[in-house]
Amino acid sequence: MKRVSIGEVTKATAIKAVTIRYYEKIGLFPPPARTGSNYRAYTTDHLRQLRFIRRCRDLGFTLDQVRELLRLSSQKNSECSNVDRLTARHLTNVEQKISDLEKLAGELRHLSKCCKGGGIIADCRILQALAPGEAAP
Amino acid sequence: MKRVSIGEVTKATAIKAVTIRYYEKIGLFPPPARTGSNYRAYTTDHLRQLRFIRRCRDLGFTLDQVRELLRLSSQKNSECSNVDRLTARHLTNVEQKISDLEKLAGELRHLSKCCKGGGIIADCRILQALAPGEAAP
DNA sequence: AATAAGGCCTATAGTGACTATAGAGTCAAG
DNA sequence: CTTGACTCTATAGTCACTATAGGCCTTATT
Numbered sequence: 001m002k003r004v005s006i007g008e009v010t011k012a013t014a015i016k017a018v019t020i021r022y023y024e025k026i027g028l029f030p031p032p033a034r035t036g037s038n039y040r041a042y043t044t045d046h047l048r049q050l051r052f053i054r055r056c057r058d059l060g061f062t063l064d065q066v067r068e069l070l071r072l073s074s075q076k077n078s079e080c081s082n083v084d085r086l087t088a089r090h091l092t093n094v095e096q097k098i099s100d101l102e103k104l105a106g107e108l109r110h111l112s113k114c115c116k117g118g119g120i121i122a123d124c125r126i127l128q129a130l131a132p133g134e135a136a137p
Numbered sequence: 138m139k140r141v142s143i144g145e146v147t148k149a150t151a152i153k154a155v156t157i158r159y160y161e162k163i164g165l166f167p168p169p170a171r172t173g174s175n176y177r178a179y180t181t182d183h184l185r186q187l188r189f190i191r192r193c194r195d196l197g198f199t200l201d202q203v204r205e206l207l208r209l210s211s212q213k214n215s216e217c218s219n220v221d222r223l224t225a226r227h228l229t230n231v232e233q234k235i236s237d238l239e240k241l242a243g244e245l246r247h248l249s250k251c252c253k254g255g256g257i258i259a260d261c262r263i264l265q266a267l268a269p270g271e272a273a274p
Numbered sequence: 275a276a277t278a279a280g281g282c283c284t285a286t287a288g289t290g291a292c293t294a295t296a297g298a299g300t301c302a303a304g
Numbered sequence: 305c306t307t308g309a310c311t312c313t314a315t316a317g318t319c320a321c322t323a324t325a326g327g328c329c330t331t332a333t334t
Binding site for chain 1: 185188192193196197206209210213215216217220221224225227228231232234235238239241242244245246248249261263264
Binding site for chain 3: 153155156159163174175176194199200201
Protein backbone atom coordinates (compact mmCIF):
# COMPACT_ATOMS: atom_id res chain seq x y z
CA MET A 1 0.00 0.00 0.00
CA LYS A 2 0.97 3.57 -0.56
CA ARG A 3 2.66 5.42 2.26
CA VAL A 4 3.42 9.09 2.53
CA SER A 5 5.88 11.26 4.42
CA ILE A 6 4.98 13.62 7.20
CA GLY A 7 5.32 16.54 4.82
CA GLU A 8 2.64 15.09 2.56
CA VAL A 9 0.40 14.58 5.56
CA THR A 10 0.92 18.19 6.51
CA LYS A 11 -0.16 19.29 3.06
CA ALA A 12 -3.18 17.01 3.12
CA THR A 13 -4.41 17.80 6.62
CA ALA A 14 -3.09 21.29 7.35
CA ILE A 15 -1.65 19.97 10.59
CA LYS A 16 1.95 20.97 11.17
CA ALA A 17 4.55 18.23 11.30
CA VAL A 18 5.51 19.08 14.88
CA THR A 19 1.89 18.81 15.90
CA ILE A 20 1.46 15.48 14.17
CA ARG A 21 4.51 14.15 15.99
CA TYR A 22 3.10 15.58 19.19
CA TYR A 23 -0.21 13.79 18.62
CA GLU A 24 1.71 10.59 18.08
CA LYS A 25 3.72 11.10 21.24
CA ILE A 26 0.64 11.53 23.41
CA GLY A 27 -0.86 8.43 21.88
CA LEU A 28 -3.71 10.13 20.08
CA PHE A 29 -3.34 7.84 17.11
CA PRO A 30 -1.22 4.78 16.32
CA PRO A 31 2.38 5.46 15.30
CA PRO A 32 3.11 4.92 11.62
CA ALA A 33 5.70 2.56 10.21
CA ARG A 34 9.19 3.87 9.47
CA THR A 35 11.27 3.80 6.34
CA GLY A 36 14.81 2.48 6.27
CA SER A 37 16.06 5.92 7.15
CA ASN A 38 13.67 6.20 10.07
CA TYR A 39 11.22 8.51 8.36
CA ARG A 40 7.56 8.18 9.29
CA ALA A 41 5.46 6.57 6.56
CA TYR A 42 1.73 7.14 6.85
CA THR A 43 -1.09 5.11 5.38
CA THR A 44 -4.37 6.46 4.06
CA ASP A 45 -5.88 5.29 7.34
CA HIS A 46 -3.63 7.70 9.17
CA LEU A 47 -4.65 10.43 6.82
CA ARG A 48 -8.30 9.74 7.50
CA GLN A 49 -7.78 9.82 11.24
CA LEU A 50 -5.74 12.98 11.14
CA ARG A 51 -8.34 14.75 9.05
CA PHE A 52 -10.92 13.67 11.58
CA ILE A 53 -8.77 15.04 14.38
CA ARG A 54 -8.25 18.29 12.54
CA ARG A 55 -11.96 18.74 12.01
CA CYS A 56 -12.71 18.04 15.67
CA ARG A 57 -10.08 20.51 16.81
CA ASP A 58 -11.49 23.12 14.44
CA LEU A 59 -14.81 22.57 16.13
CA GLY A 60 -13.22 23.25 19.48
CA PHE A 61 -13.18 19.76 20.94
CA THR A 62 -10.33 19.19 23.39
CA LEU A 63 -7.77 16.51 22.64
CA ASP A 64 -9.34 14.37 25.34
CA GLN A 65 -12.69 14.68 23.64
CA VAL A 66 -11.08 13.86 20.32
CA ARG A 67 -9.52 10.80 21.90
CA GLU A 68 -12.95 9.76 23.12
CA LEU A 69 -14.55 10.40 19.74
CA LEU A 70 -11.88 8.31 18.05
CA ARG A 71 -12.46 5.52 20.54
CA LEU A 72 -16.20 5.68 20.06
CA SER A 73 -15.94 5.79 16.30
CA SER A 74 -13.92 2.61 16.33
CA GLN A 75 -16.68 0.65 18.02
CA LYS A 76 -18.84 0.27 14.98
CA ASN A 77 -21.58 -1.72 16.67
CA SER A 78 -22.12 0.15 19.90
CA GLU A 79 -24.64 2.90 20.41
CA CYS A 80 -24.10 6.30 19.00
CA SER A 81 -25.83 8.15 21.81
CA ASN A 82 -22.50 8.77 23.52
CA VAL A 83 -21.31 10.72 20.53
CA ASP A 84 -24.47 12.74 20.60
CA ARG A 85 -24.07 13.43 24.29
CA LEU A 86 -20.48 14.52 23.92
CA THR A 87 -21.39 16.86 21.10
CA ALA A 88 -24.33 18.31 22.99
CA ARG A 89 -22.24 18.96 26.07
CA HIS A 90 -19.61 20.65 23.99
CA LEU A 91 -22.24 22.79 22.33
CA THR A 92 -23.49 23.87 25.74
CA ASN A 93 -19.98 24.89 26.71
CA VAL A 94 -19.54 26.89 23.55
CA GLU A 95 -22.86 28.64 24.04
CA GLN A 96 -21.90 29.50 27.59
CA LYS A 97 -18.64 30.91 26.41
CA ILE A 98 -20.38 33.01 23.80
CA SER A 99 -22.72 34.51 26.33
CA ASP A 100 -19.84 35.25 28.69
CA LEU A 101 -17.95 36.97 25.91
CA GLU A 102 -20.99 38.96 24.89
CA LYS A 103 -21.45 40.30 28.37
CA LEU A 104 -17.79 41.15 28.37
CA ALA A 105 -17.93 42.88 24.99
CA GLY A 106 -20.82 44.93 26.29
CA GLU A 107 -18.75 46.14 29.20
CA LEU A 108 -15.80 46.91 26.98
CA ARG A 109 -17.98 48.89 24.60
CA HIS A 110 -19.30 50.79 27.54
CA LEU A 111 -15.75 51.52 28.64
CA SER A 112 -14.72 52.62 25.17
CA LYS A 113 -17.63 54.98 24.87
CA CYS A 114 -16.84 56.97 27.98
CA CYS A 115 -13.27 57.77 26.97
CA LYS A 116 -13.07 59.14 23.45
CA GLY A 117 -9.92 61.00 22.75
CA GLY A 118 -7.67 63.34 24.45
CA GLY A 119 -7.76 63.53 28.23
CA ILE A 120 -4.93 62.68 30.56
CA ILE A 121 -4.54 59.53 32.56
CA ALA A 122 -5.52 61.20 35.80
CA ASP A 123 -9.00 61.76 34.37
CA CYS A 124 -9.28 58.60 32.32
CA ARG A 125 -12.73 57.15 32.67
CA ILE A 126 -11.65 53.71 31.59
CA LEU A 127 -9.10 53.45 34.32
CA GLN A 128 -11.60 54.81 36.80
CA ALA A 129 -14.09 52.21 35.74
CA LEU A 130 -11.47 49.51 36.03
CA ALA A 131 -10.78 50.48 39.63
CA PRO A 132 -13.80 49.05 41.41
CA GLY A 133 -15.13 50.77 44.47
CA GLU A 134 -13.19 53.89 43.67
CA ALA A 135 -15.73 56.35 42.40
CA ALA A 136 -14.53 59.36 40.51
CA PRO A 137 -14.29 62.42 42.76
CA MET B 138 -0.60 52.24 58.31
CA LYS B 139 -2.76 49.20 58.39
CA ARG B 140 -1.49 46.07 56.74
CA VAL B 141 -3.29 42.84 56.03
CA SER B 142 -2.38 39.22 55.44
CA ILE B 143 -2.70 37.40 52.14
CA GLY B 144 -5.84 35.69 53.43
CA GLU B 145 -7.54 39.03 53.95
CA VAL B 146 -6.52 40.10 50.47
CA THR B 147 -8.01 36.91 49.10
CA LYS B 148 -11.30 37.70 50.80
CA ALA B 149 -11.25 41.28 49.60
CA THR B 150 -10.28 40.62 46.00
CA ALA B 151 -11.47 37.08 45.30
CA ILE B 152 -8.00 36.27 44.01
CA LYS B 153 -6.55 33.08 45.42
CA ALA B 154 -3.45 33.32 47.58
CA VAL B 155 -1.41 31.19 45.17
CA THR B 156 -2.40 33.48 42.33
CA ILE B 157 -1.47 36.59 44.28
CA ARG B 158 1.93 35.11 45.02
CA TYR B 159 2.21 34.18 41.37
CA TYR B 160 1.43 37.76 40.32
CA GLU B 161 4.10 38.94 42.71
CA LYS B 162 6.61 36.49 41.33
CA ILE B 163 6.14 37.62 37.75
CA GLY B 164 6.49 41.21 38.89
CA LEU B 165 2.96 42.30 38.11
CA PHE B 166 2.84 44.45 41.22
CA PRO B 167 5.38 45.51 43.87
CA PRO B 168 6.09 42.93 46.58
CA PRO B 169 4.61 43.75 49.96
CA ALA B 170 6.57 44.15 53.19
CA ARG B 171 7.00 41.14 55.44
CA THR B 172 6.19 40.63 59.10
CA GLY B 173 8.71 39.29 61.59
CA SER B 174 7.60 35.78 60.73
CA ASN B 175 8.00 36.40 57.02
CA TYR B 176 4.29 36.76 56.30
CA ARG B 177 3.30 39.13 53.52
CA ALA B 178 1.70 42.33 54.79
CA TYR B 179 -0.31 44.25 52.22
CA THR B 180 -1.24 47.91 52.21
CA THR B 181 -4.49 49.39 50.94
CA ASP B 182 -2.53 50.39 47.87
CA HIS B 183 -1.89 46.74 47.17
CA LEU B 184 -5.55 46.03 47.65
CA ARG B 185 -6.49 48.70 45.17
CA GLN B 186 -4.06 47.38 42.59
CA LEU B 187 -5.16 43.82 43.02
CA ARG B 188 -8.81 44.75 42.64
CA PHE B 189 -7.84 46.58 39.48
CA ILE B 190 -6.03 43.50 38.24
CA ARG B 191 -8.96 41.28 39.08
CA ARG B 192 -11.35 43.48 37.20
CA CYS B 193 -9.11 43.57 34.16
CA ARG B 194 -8.75 39.79 34.19
CA ASP B 195 -12.51 39.43 34.47
CA LEU B 196 -12.75 41.56 31.37
CA GLY B 197 -10.43 39.19 29.59
CA PHE B 198 -7.30 41.30 29.38
CA THR B 199 -4.11 39.26 29.34
CA LEU B 200 -1.60 39.72 32.12
CA ASP B 201 0.62 41.59 29.69
CA GLN B 202 -2.21 43.97 28.94
CA VAL B 203 -2.87 44.35 32.64
CA ARG B 204 0.78 45.15 33.14
CA GLU B 205 0.51 47.83 30.48
CA LEU B 206 -2.68 49.24 31.97
CA LEU B 207 -1.04 49.44 35.37
CA ARG B 208 1.93 51.18 33.88
CA LEU B 209 -0.26 53.63 32.00
CA SER B 210 -2.43 54.32 35.00
CA SER B 211 0.60 55.30 37.02
CA GLN B 212 1.52 58.07 34.61
CA LYS B 213 -1.10 60.49 35.76
CA ASN B 214 -0.15 63.28 33.40
CA SER B 215 0.32 61.47 30.14
CA GLU B 216 -2.33 60.98 27.52
CA CYS B 217 -5.11 58.55 28.02
CA SER B 218 -5.47 57.65 24.37
CA ASN B 219 -3.22 54.65 24.86
CA VAL B 220 -5.68 53.20 27.33
CA ASP B 221 -8.45 53.76 24.88
CA ARG B 222 -6.51 52.10 22.11
CA LEU B 223 -5.69 49.09 24.23
CA THR B 224 -9.32 48.69 25.21
CA ALA B 225 -10.54 49.07 21.67
CA ARG B 226 -8.11 46.49 20.38
CA HIS B 227 -9.17 44.10 23.07
CA LEU B 228 -12.80 44.65 22.21
CA THR B 229 -12.06 43.83 18.60
CA ASN B 230 -10.43 40.58 19.68
CA VAL B 231 -13.38 39.66 21.82
CA GLU B 232 -15.81 40.40 19.01
CA GLN B 233 -13.77 38.26 16.67
CA LYS B 234 -13.79 35.43 19.15
CA ILE B 235 -17.54 35.68 19.56
CA SER B 236 -18.12 35.46 15.86
CA ASP B 237 -15.78 32.48 15.61
CA LEU B 238 -17.61 30.71 18.38
CA GLU B 239 -20.96 31.47 16.85
CA LYS B 240 -20.00 29.91 13.58
CA LEU B 241 -18.75 26.95 15.55
CA ALA B 242 -21.93 26.65 17.60
CA GLY B 243 -23.90 26.68 14.39
CA GLU B 244 -21.94 23.72 13.08
CA LEU B 245 -22.30 21.85 16.32
CA ARG B 246 -26.05 22.43 16.35
CA HIS B 247 -26.17 21.14 12.83
CA LEU B 248 -24.29 18.04 13.94
CA SER B 249 -26.54 17.52 16.92
CA LYS B 250 -29.66 17.74 14.83
CA CYS B 251 -28.75 14.97 12.46
CA CYS B 252 -28.16 12.36 15.15
CA LYS B 253 -30.94 12.24 17.66
CA GLY B 254 -30.98 9.05 19.63
CA GLY B 255 -30.51 5.44 19.05
CA GLY B 256 -28.48 4.36 16.04
CA ILE B 257 -25.21 2.54 16.13
CA ILE B 258 -21.78 4.02 15.61
CA ALA B 259 -21.45 2.61 12.13
CA ASP B 260 -24.34 4.80 11.02
CA CYS B 261 -23.63 7.81 13.21
CA ARG B 262 -24.15 10.97 11.23
CA ILE B 263 -22.03 13.03 13.57
CA LEU B 264 -19.02 10.86 13.06
CA GLN B 265 -19.64 10.83 9.35
CA ALA B 266 -19.82 14.58 9.34
CA LEU B 267 -16.61 14.77 11.33
CA ALA B 268 -14.78 12.69 8.76
CA PRO B 269 -14.28 15.18 5.97
CA GLY B 270 -14.24 13.98 2.45
CA GLU B 271 -15.82 10.69 3.41
CA ALA B 272 -19.35 10.97 2.25
CA ALA B 273 -21.97 8.62 3.65
CA PRO B 274 -22.62 5.68 1.33
C1' DA C 275 32.14 13.86 -6.42
C1' DA C 276 31.35 17.82 -3.53
C1' DT C 277 28.07 20.85 -1.90
C1' DA C 278 23.91 23.33 -0.75
C1' DA C 279 19.00 23.41 0.11
C1' DG C 280 15.42 21.43 2.04
C1' DG C 281 13.08 17.70 4.59
C1' DC C 282 13.15 14.76 8.47
C1' DC C 283 14.77 13.02 13.12
C1' DT C 284 15.13 13.52 18.49
C1' DA C 285 15.12 15.90 22.75
C1' DT C 286 14.41 19.76 25.52
C1' DA C 287 12.51 24.05 27.01
C1' DG C 288 9.08 27.71 26.75
C1' DT C 289 4.22 29.69 26.41
C1' DG C 290 -0.08 31.66 29.51
C1' DA C 291 -2.24 31.68 33.56
C1' DC C 292 -2.62 29.37 36.60
C1' DT C 293 -3.29 24.68 39.83
C1' DA C 294 -1.50 21.01 42.68
C1' DT C 295 1.63 19.02 45.80
C1' DA C 296 5.10 18.49 49.43
C1' DG C 297 7.26 19.83 53.45
C1' DA C 298 7.92 23.18 56.96
C1' DG C 299 7.14 27.24 59.97
C1' DT C 300 3.49 30.30 62.63
C1' DC C 301 -0.49 31.66 65.26
C1' DA C 302 -4.79 31.52 68.14
C1' DA C 303 -8.01 28.81 70.70
C1' DG C 304 -9.15 25.28 73.85
C1' DC D 305 0.28 21.57 74.86
C1' DT D 306 -1.91 20.28 71.14
C1' DT D 307 -4.91 20.96 67.34
C1' DG D 308 -6.21 23.18 63.26
C1' DA D 309 -6.02 26.98 60.34
C1' DC D 310 -3.00 29.86 58.08
C1' DT D 311 1.36 30.98 55.84
C1' DC D 312 5.88 30.10 53.65
C1' DT D 313 8.96 28.11 49.67
C1' DA D 314 9.94 25.27 45.84
C1' DT D 315 8.75 22.21 42.34
C1' DA D 316 5.95 19.96 38.96
C1' DG D 317 1.77 19.63 36.25
C1' DT D 318 -1.95 21.45 33.10
C1' DC D 319 -3.36 22.25 27.78
C1' DA D 320 -2.10 22.33 23.18
C1' DC D 321 1.00 23.49 21.21
C1' DT D 322 5.62 26.37 19.57
C1' DA D 323 10.49 27.12 19.43
C1' DT D 324 15.16 25.78 19.51
C1' DA D 325 19.33 23.05 18.89
C1' DG D 326 21.86 19.72 16.71
C1' DG D 327 22.20 16.09 13.55
C1' DC D 328 20.89 12.72 9.60
C1' DC D 329 18.82 12.00 4.78
C1' DT D 330 17.61 13.17 -0.01
C1' DT D 331 17.76 15.64 -4.13
C1' DA D 332 19.54 18.94 -7.35
C1' DT D 333 23.24 21.59 -9.00
C1' DT D 334 27.86 22.40 -9.95
